[in-house]
Amino acid sequence: MARDLASKTFWRPTGAAMLVGMAGGLAWLLASGRLQPGLASGVAALAVVTVGVFGLQQRRALLAARRERAEQAEKLRALNLLDAISNSTPDIIFTEDLQGRFTFVNQATCRALGQPAAAVLGREAGAFFSNPDRERIAALNAAVIESGGIVASEGEMTTALGRRWYLCTLGPLREPDGRLSGVFGVVHDITERRRQQEHQRQWAQAFESTRDGVIICDARAHIESVNRAFTEITGYTPDDAIGHTPALLHSGRHDAAFYRELWAGVARSGHWRGEIWNRRKDGEIYPEWLTISAVRDEAGVVTNYVGVFTDITRVKRDEAELQRLANYDPLTELPNRRLLHTRLEHALARAARRGGRLALFYIDLDGFKTVNDSLGHPAGDELLIGITRRFQDRVRAGDTLGRPGGDEFLVIAELLHGPQDAAVLAQDLLAAVARPLALAGGQEVYVTASIGISIFPDDGCSDATAMLRDADAALYRAKEQGRNGFCFFTHELNRQAVAKLETEVALRHALQRGELLLHYQPKVCAASGRIVGAEALLRWQRGDELVPPGRFIPIAEQSSLILDIGAWVIDEACAQQARWQALGLAMPRIAVNVAARQFAAGNLDTVVDEALRRHGVAASSLELEVTESMLVDTPAAGIEMLGRLKETGVRLSLDDFGTGYSSLAYLRQFPIDALKIDKSFVDQIDAGPEGSAIVDAVIALAHRLGLTVVAEGVETAAQQAYLRRQGCDELQGFHLARPMPAHAFEALWAGGEVAVG
């Protein structure tokens, strides 16, 4: 350009030079003001000034415009930047005017309001919310406007995104002169954080409030924290425990191998669970149920171990108590039936392994019921405890003494030398029982025992149930043999035991199926030969076989079955009497046999009374035959029952007289009508005067007591003649007539009398 000016008389800046000049500023203006040769210097100067002034103004305007454009561009850039920033944040950012109308919203705001910016701008923020959120927003705005400062608040609000937690920070917007022009807001969604905080709070609460003890250890198993329950259970405070390893609690009850296995389990599967004995701070050892879990980070590296445990002292105690109740007899504290069974099984297995010999003693006290009934249950209990102590003194340490129930005891004993050991111990046990026992009340009681013995392997049974069954069968035999003795099991006993069981089952069905029936045997007036009555004798029609009572009554007598059968007999006898009466057969009386258990049950009078009423027969036409043995054990109770029966009006006779241990002193007190001379005495009549002596005495005694005397089992004419001569009142026996069915009896009855020799 300098070259251009020097070479030309007049220079006009070209468009390009002008732009350059404009860019050059004042330097350009001076450079363009050179004089031109053909013009007065003043004009030239003016022109230069004019041009110069014009150029200056233009230049200023240009500069201002340029600055404004730059500022606009800067503002735009800043706005774009702000826009980009505000839209890239998940935070809600907005501004409002003083009326609460949105003047700016970012995209997060639009998302939260569920509306595009165009629908939001210019509208009041409160319009997008309902109460109480709307009131909260208004209150926040008001607080900012009032305070002119920043207001922050956390709270839950419902937006288009649902019910969420927000941290709202609102502040004032000011004009350059400081005037408040609006409010800006930055709202951060803290829902996730709150959730985590809540989660942590809940965990912390659970950690502290759980009744389980919790220990958190670092990766080296050093305790980092413990909860309150830990302190309550162990007695160690956090200060006592933190920094130590859980070995602090070791009880000494587990060996090193136990702990090695425990940690190996944790390493293997990430956890270990089990029962462990630990020691409290006060030294007490207690059981706990412990779960240890390894906590790993994302890389799988163990960062912590968490131990959670429950003090199971009480559970253990309760368990032990339950075990005791389930396995021990509370009165004697001896093993009960259940535990005895288990012990017997174990003992059998041991004996089988070692080739040893084992004896099972089934002991039943004779006469215990008498003590119980006469002196009361406390006395019975005392007797059982006393006998227990005596047995305990005699049973070896390795053997088992137990009480399966009632007045029964069991002893499981190893026989070191052979079956003879069992006999020695049985005698020892019998002797222990037989000694008089003084009760606290001052009474002295005498009881004996019967013992059944089965021996393994000699008796051939190899399981506990069979061995118990065999010992029971032997016990039954011991009782049959007269009590206060013992009996070994034999295979014959076994066969009988099985048959007995089968019969009992079949007998129950027999009653239900109507297989029982009565036969009748006449009782005849010795003098006239007239039939004066009949004895009803039970029979069981088992298929084709007519089973005599001797084969099933004893079995029925061992259970309550005899009560049902006995009641049926009484009922059927009354029913038959009614049928005969209806036929016009005036049968003076029918006698029925009463079983001991039936007599002892205590309601025989009611059973009789009901049967009489049911069939409308006179009490005097029914006779009950009781035996002496029923009255021996408890004479007082027997006399009382006889009295009640007598009150019903039935006739009573004492059967099998002379065979039992009856006391003649009592005989006077029994309200009976007749005595029956047992067949065994009648049999001896044929043996001459010595043999008939008892028969003579009984007849005389009965008559002195004003009783009718009946001879049973009369099988010969000689017996019949003798008895008649001696003044015996009534006769019964095969010589006169055998027991027969009711219809046969009717035919005999129609004849009026049987042959009297």
Ligand SMILES: Nc1nc2c(ncn2[C@@H]2O[C@H](COP(=O)(O)O[C@H]3[C@@H](O)[C@H](n4cnc5c(=O)[nH]c(N)nc54)O[C@@H]3COP(=O)(O)O)[C@@H](O)[C@H]2O)c(=O)[nH]1
């Ligand atoms: N509790 C109940 N016991 C009953 C009942 N029915 C019978 N019994 C008792 O069963 C035992 C056996 O009775 P059974 O086989 O019927 O024998 C009776 C007669 O048949 C038999 N008897 C009669 N005369 C003679 C004879 O000359 N010779 C001979 N060998 N036996 C004869 O005696 C039995 C009757 O005896 P008893 O009762 O003592 O009068 C027996 O003990 C019955 O008591 C019942 O319903 N309930």
